Amino acid sequence: xxxxxxxxxxxxxxxxxxxxxxxxxxxxxxxxxxxxxxxxxxxxxxxxxxxxxxxxxxxxxxxxxxxxxxxxxxxxxxxxxxxxxxxxxxxxxxxxxxxx
Numbered sequence: 001x002x003x004x005x006x007x008x009x010x011x012x013x014x015x016x017x018x019x020x021x022x023x024x025x026x027x028x029x030x031x032x033x034x035x036x037x038x039x040x041x042x043x044x045x046x047x048x049x050x051x052x053x054x055x056x057x058x059x060x061x062x063x064x065x066x067x068x069x070x071x072x073x074x075x076x077x078x079x080x081x082x083x084x085x086x087x088x089x090x091x092x093x094x095x096x097x098x099x100x
Contacts, residue, residue, distance in 0.1 A: 005053050028061075036065035040075040047076055047091045048083035055094035069099060 009017040039062035046054030079087045
């Protein structure tokens with residue numbers, strides 16, 4: 001897995017990093033929706049926002065949680081439908097290392 005994008009906060013503000021990690025655990029833990037679906041939703045949002053590293057990280061986490069390549073690409077279809085073709089380019093940059 002790539003280095004956590006917020007790793008620098010281990011030195012800069014470890015309390016903030018811990019808060020964010022706790023929030024992430026709360027949001028992405030299994031519940032009515034399985035963890036992998038929540039990660040796919042987050043990945044689609046990051047694609048819509050143009051965050052390449054976020055898409056890559058969340059796609060990788062989703063796969064570790066059991067998501068398939070097909071589930072990842074279908075989630076990105078939804079993102080494209082709702083936010084436009086720009087997210088497809090973002091996702092392409094993010095996923096070329098994982099699937100290229």
